[in-house]
Amino acid sequence: MVVALTDEQLQLTDSMAGFAKRHGGLDLTRTRFDAIAAGHRPDFWDALVGQGLHAVHLPEHLGGQGGTLAEAACVLDAAGHGLLPGPLLPTVIAGAVLATAIGEPAAALLEAIVAGGTAALVLPADGEIRATTADGGWRLDGSAGPHLGLCAADIIVLGARTEAGEPLWFALHTDTPGLTVQAQTSTDLTRDVGTLDCRGVHTADALAGVDEATAVGITVGMMAAEAAGIARWCVDNVVAYLKVREQFGRPIGSFQALQHKAAMLYITSELAAASAWDAVRGGDRSPVQQHIAAAGAAVTAIGRLPELVVDALTMFGAIGYTWEHDLHLYWKRAISLAAAAGTATKWARALGDPDLPGRDFTIELTEVEPDFRAEIAAALDAAAQLRNDTPGRQNPEYAEYWTGPRRTALADAGLVAPHLPAPWGLAATPAQQLIIDEEFDKRPYLVRPSLGIAEWILPTVLGAGSDEQRDRFAVPTMRGEIGWCQLFSEPGAGSDLAGLATRATKVDGGWRINGQKVWTSSAQRADWGALLARTDPDAKKHKGIGYFLVDMTSPGITVSPLRTAGGEAHFNEVFFDDVLVPDAMLVGEPTAGWSHALATMANERVAIGAYVKQDKESELRALARRAPQDTQVRVALGEVRAATNAIGALAVRDTLGRLAGHGPGPASSIGKVGTALLVRRVTADALAFSGRAAMVGGGEQPAVARSLMMPAEVIGGGTVEIQLNIIATMILGLPRG
Template sequence: MALAITIEQEQLAEAVTQFAARHAPIDKTRAALDSIAAGELPTWWEEFTANGFHAVHLPEEAGGQGGTLADMACVIESAAAALLPGPLLSTATASAVAALADDSAAALVADLAGGAPAAVVLPEDSQVQAVRDGTGWRLRGSIGSTLGLIAAQRILLATHSADGTHLWFALQPDLAGVVVEPQRGTDLSTDVGILSLTDYPAESVVSGIDTERARCVVAALAACASAGTVRRGVETAVNYIRTREQFGKPVGSFQALQHKAAVLLVNAELASASAWDAVRAIDESTEQHRLAAASAALMAVYAGPDLMLDALLMFGAIGYTWEHDTHLYWRRATSLAASLGSVTRWGREAGELARTLKRSTAINLGDIESEFRANLATTLDEAAALANETPTDDLRAPGLAFGSQRDLLARAGLVAPHLAAPWGVDATPVQQVIITEEFDKRAGLVRPSLGIAEWILPTILNSGTDAQRERFAEPIMRGTQRWCQLFSEPGAGSDLASLVTRAQKVDGGWLVNGHKIWTSSAHVAHFGAMLARTDPESPKHRGISYFLVDMTSPGIEISPIKQASGEAHFNEVFLTDVFVPDDMLVGEPGRGWDLAVATMAVERTAIGNYVTIDRSQALRRMAEVDGPDHDATLQALGGIEAHTTAIKAMVLRETLRLVQGQGPGPTSSIAKYAMVLLLRRASTAMLGLTGRLAMLESSDPAVVKPYFDMPSELIGGGTAEIQLTIIASMILGLPRK
């Protein structure tokens, strides 16, 4: 998915794509590689800048378009996807950093808005000293390989002064005292060079630039370029395997390639989400901006080369030829990663911040729905003054507690606010964002959870009878009624339609016989949602009915399944001549499969929300003390937090798309597998760094227990392989066998 989330941004991105198609198709870029390396401006640069594409984010009074940095990000991402050559990224980045300054940068910003190409150099990439010379300064030293330097007519340079501070100056490379030398760069679509200064006279400092903010802007826009590069790599690779045939079949129908393409898409979406998040963070606190930028550096920029390599390999040997365009994108991704320096520094920074900070998902909605927010705040304050007298029996799910506090929230429709009244408040996407924000403001107020009923209640409300809704909705909302899901069977796990549990019609109801397995919470559930075959002569996906079962019914035997952790969250359920009354059938007989599909769709979305659980508790504890593995722990913690941040940003982007009135996208399926990757990444880091603690079943911090509980999350809602198949067929549109 591209970075654009508003109609205006989509139109802007499309305009850039069309401009590139007209003026810079890849065959023309290939013909101009030597002139690009020499820093010659493309023939279309003047027209490009006349359209204002390069200055979308600059204020109108300075000659810009008056947009946001997020708007500029869409231009950069689209230009990268089109392999638009030249100094766009370096120029836009320099102007974005210059825009952080005070009025001392007004002339520079005006020059850049007018179309002057530019480059920016951060303190860590500069060996230039600034020495006082009367009322001005003399600059001496050099800078290493820098993208866009040869084409640059203005250079925004950070220097080092005698007192250890960083001073910023605007340079004109065509003046005396400046020597610029071109280099043959890895990215053939832009120039790269080095610079040396010998007593370059600078009259005044560009003041007001927060160096940390500048560093964040550089990383964020590089991440946008990398995300666009990877997006195009995914698109071209998928298009290739969709039509390329071997053995008389499209290679995209082979499961191995389908899964490889699906994993590539998931990682590309994580890259896009993290890049978008780093751009939007410019309006937040410096600490939040730093965490978002470091996360984007890790998830988008440094991940870029490997993701492009995966895309290239999907073409087979042809992708590795000089004539094939994919290697040009691979080169660009590699160069972008190198431009940010060592990956360890960004991992360490993310880890340091993650010790005490979590990435915020708050959205500045201004005065939108102010009356709704005020009324909500009053209700939540009243709830916060109450208690839940019955605590949760699952430490992983604090929202299962119930009592006076939850009763108030249930009456107010705030347990499941997205549902229609009277069960919810029919909250719009904007109102759901506000509800989340207001709950987050009240640390002592735990948001209620429906548990497994979260997946079942919508089916009862949408397809059940009035009597069923009246009987079950209120106690589910109040948390006094627990549910389980009686779907899976020993021979019908992922292939759910193969179930053999039978329900035979008898007077007044149905007689059920069968065997269910992997039933979460069956041992504490009051009721269960069950699938059973009521017409064995019907096709596989028909003849299945959806029942609500009282778990205290005679003939139900529950046998806990002890897990590797020693816990027993799952159960086998044996049903022997269990009578289910007619009024416990949901919908029409034989229509249960459609209801089950709807239930599972909600389940997969809910499981994606597990990102709210802290996956780095042990590493965070370890990072509090020094030791030989301290730096490695910080970097591992940073990587996990970056991955978590990317998933949160992915979900937040989807929310904002809904707020904009757009239809739902494929985020839930992608986020589910992204969580699988996160869980494996977190567990690998935890085991590798906690050492001997993993020898103990109980430890402080806990290591083995959360590790041994992990399979339930990896498998829940469908195995990873099933999820990849769904992504490949339903999202990427790859052919089935």
Template sequence: MPLPIEDDHRALADSAAAFARRHAPMAATRAALPDLAAGGRPPWWDALVRQGLHAVHLPEEHGGAGAGLMELAVVVEQLGRALVPGPFVPTAIAGAVVAASPASAVRDRLLAAYAGGATGALVTTPGLTARHDPDGWRVDGSCLPVLGLPGAEEVVARAAVAGDPSRALWFRLAPAETAVVHVDEGTDLTRSVGRLELADHRVAPDDVLEAPDQTLADLAVNTVLAAEAAGIASWCLATAVEYVRTRVQFGRPVGAFQAVQHKAALMLVRTETACAAAWDAARAEHQPAAQRRLAAAAAAVTALPAGIDAAFECVMMHGGIGFTWEHDAHLYWRRALSIASACGAEEQWAHRLGEAARTDARDFAFVAEDAFPELRNEVRRVLDEIETLPATPGEDDRYAVRGGPRRARLAEAGLVAPHYPAPYGLAAGPGEQSVIAEEFARRGLHQPTTVIGEWVLPTLLAHGRPEQQERFVMPTLRGEIVWCQLFSEPGAGSDLAALSTRAARVPGGWSLTGQKVWTSGAHEADWGVCLARTDPDAPKHRGLSYFLVDMRAPGIDVRPLRQSTGRAEFNEVFLDDVFVPDECLVSEPGRGWRLAATTLSNERLSMGGMLTHGSAETVRMLIERGDHAASRDEAVRVLGRNTAREMALSALGLRGVLARLSDHDPGAEISVQKVFNAIAQRDGSRALVSLLGPAGTVAGGGYAIDHIGLPSVLFGGGTIEIQLNVIAQRVLGLPRQDS
């Protein structure tokens, strides 16, 4: 899904893409490389100005469109995808940062100039020092390389104040012999780069700019660069997928090989997370400073490296042809490297995000505080009542599902599964679900869950008979019935349709015989949902049926499986001629596969990025307790990276919800969330272990067990590799390996 979600933003994206196709074809860019590197104005600049794409984010009173960072990011993503060359991005950044400055005459002049079509650059790299004198300021030094500086017509610079490095002088650079721009050979061949050298350069009082809000300035820079990285990644993904889909080797398309499919699927994951991070940064523009700080740093940690990685994989997936000068892939790769470097060191941004995450958390709420007032009041009233009822032991544990008076009251109020239709829930949409979640969070309460019931009950509501719904749904919501899922078998894990458990017809029902394994909670469950083969002669997906099995029925033997953590959360289950009456067959014989793959349309709203393993909360606790052998800075950087992963997951979830609310297909977000969640837990937990030192030699703190317990979540629902296969074939349309 592209960065824009709303219809007007999508129209803006279409307009920017059309402009790029008309005015900046790659052949014209290649022909102009020497002039572009020197800072020359592209021939299409005036057309861009006439269309107003350069000023969508600038205030109306100065000639801009009066929009904001989101609109600018939409344009940048599309122009980045087309590798539109020249000064657009440096100029857009300079204008956005100036707009973040308090009102002044020089601010007004600069904004009017940018809106009128002047090109610009922002010099904030170290090297310039200012000292005050009776006539104003004098500045000396030479800065580090700056994108777009050669050829820029309106330059804004920042210099450290001599004797007080914590202060800075912001100023408009007036042309003078004391100011020299040196042109460097840029990594990005389509954009100029250079260094500013000042020798006793005088800054007049009327060229002094009030310092912009630093969080707004950082957010503007990182949003623009992240949006361009997302556009780069998008082009690289599309180009690589098209190539491997048609390139034939060993008698079949390269894209049919699993290794290539996994590369392509991971490119999609990088592209979607880059886009989500850029989008999340853009939406933070009008939020509090703490939110801007988190979003800006996360964009730098997530989106900009993703642009580099996607471009690199694009080159590699093209083989030798991708490494030639004639192929455009290296131009995108060069730009990805250039903008990531211009943003600043990735490790520094990880540290900044970690420091911010120690005290603040990103807000992913999408409904206003005054939205759904009647619902809020009702939820508050029920929660007030709940506190007067006796508690059930373990009730404060999210995964304690046995009911008591409190759980029964929540079920009666429709708050256990508010997305279910009445009488079981409130038919709550995403907005209502978000409000309910907020009210629980305000009390420090976990929302109740039916655990495996989260999958079972929607299936019964969609496919079950009324008497099955009446028998099982409300008792499950009250916590009177606990479920397990009897799907996986020793010979049918990822290939679930290969299961061999048989269901034979007997008078009044069915006899089930077989073995199930890795069944979570079977030792505590009252009922299980079981897939069994009722037609051994039918194709494997078509001969399955979906049964409800009483876990206390004769012939069932549950044997706990002790995991490497020492716990026994999973089980193997043996079914030996277990009788299941006809009323416990859901739907019809042979439709089990369809039921097992029930659509997610009734699934509980889930946008959170909190991870079971390698969570930012665990790293935060590690730092607070001082349990790390690594330096504090290293631990803070790990916190920053783990926080970035969680924020990317939450942004993906929020984008999917908002897309559905706008009647758009959420695209690949759901598939990407599944695989990125697993990758985030794997990588985050490994990063946590890297900090431990001697603390990792004991299990008591839980840090080492965090890592040892990973397989339980990495296997559940399909391994990363299986999910990559699904993305490659069903989302990207690559050929099946047997085609």
């Protein structure tokens, strides 16, 4: 995934990628390592300036393209993918920070950058530069670095501190008396690194209007965009290699171990791009939100980039470790970027402040469809005057499942599942769904109803069922008057649903069901179940399956609770002994059940992936508050938040894409895997930091109880391994084994 989101941004990314291909070229770069290290401009710099690609984000009245930081991120994403050498990243960062300054001096310097001048930004934290008043201006003393792009820079935007520790900003030409730049041996062979020394540097004026937190956010966002391009290059080239490299007479991309590694590489890359996009987008938010977004990108996109490249190297094998292979050039740039951004541990510790708010992913739609919003607001206000009075059939212990006048009013208004077609829902567009979300959020006293398991089943019934089935089940399910269970998994089939053995034999008036299901949630209280059974034992295993709606009070059904490791019976085994299901309860054709099952599982995986919206960090947050000096707890909390925010950013990007008319992307599969890994990480950390307290069970230690419930979330809706198979073959196009 590229950082770009809009059609115009995608075109800009393609334009920059084309430029990098025409003018970059790693073969040419290899002949210029010494010149690059000395800070010489690459031969293509004038051409790049001529197209304005270095200044897409600078003001139009100063000669720039008048774009935003998002457009600059698109340029850097493509440049990172092409490993374009030279001072582009430092110049873009310095120009972006300089553009926040006020006054004519800053404008003149921006015009110089637009005209082709190179620049670099030195943050106050990058060195020890002191600013003291002298001769009606300022004297600068101290040193900074090592820093990217100092040797190539014409202009240095320098952050210093006064004796009182306050930040001040200056713009200096590199030929200023007293200022010395010393070239260093750069880890990144495609970009120079230098140190800065100021000895009695005199300058008349400081820049006005530059904010340190904003400068840091810009720097991290732009670096993260380049990191996303590098990660994407790794995925593209690994996948291409796995498709053509053969061992044992077949492509190595058909080996499941490599498929899973490639899928994980892809997931990590996608989350890196999402977090980079979020950091750039965070510049438009409050300082706290900008800090949260920047810290998340520093951890997810930049800090983990070197390891991502190493993961790619292991899939190339020994060839990827050679000097002739391009991978080591990307690896070295990844190392240099991560070092320049500061340690991921430092960023995670800052993000792990337990008093920080959550990342605000609100999408503003205040001016969109005002009449629709007014209708929704009126329906919700009317429902709020009513009360529910009966525990729900699905999960009676939770308020969102209760039934009564309020639930009925919301169901009849199409607001229980507004994405469903009318008359059961509102056939709400993505924008309308967001409006409904906003209106519910404005009324925290109004509990939003949930369909629970029926959320996965009902769309299949509505889409493929008969009129009789829709009339019988839709309204009572929406009103919460019917509880459902899903009868898919079997002891011998697991995630391979096509391997199921439960048999449906045709008899007069219906089907006789024999077999066993397992891991069935809510079967002990469900009124109806959605059942997969084999209707044609001679057909290919995906073809001979039927999808049935089963009355759970039917003779011959035995429900046996399964106690999990925590001691509670959340799941069940269900036995079918000559259970008669009428013909009217078969959904669609007798052998079309596999396609219906896929639709149901897709809904389930989206729902489980959305669990990340719930509070996953409560135990870690409580531990961080109880032990505020424990750095390890705060680092762990920060890493969890970075992962959570990356998944959230991915979901927001997917939503915005749908609002723009694009179809759904792979976000649900990525979110499912990311959420499962996140849940495992949180529970493991909470246990580790609980120490000896974890020896006490019986519900007295939340971390233990949470850990014992963790497998239900990780395995539910299909294991991580199944999702990795889907990503590898269906998204990355690797050959099936």
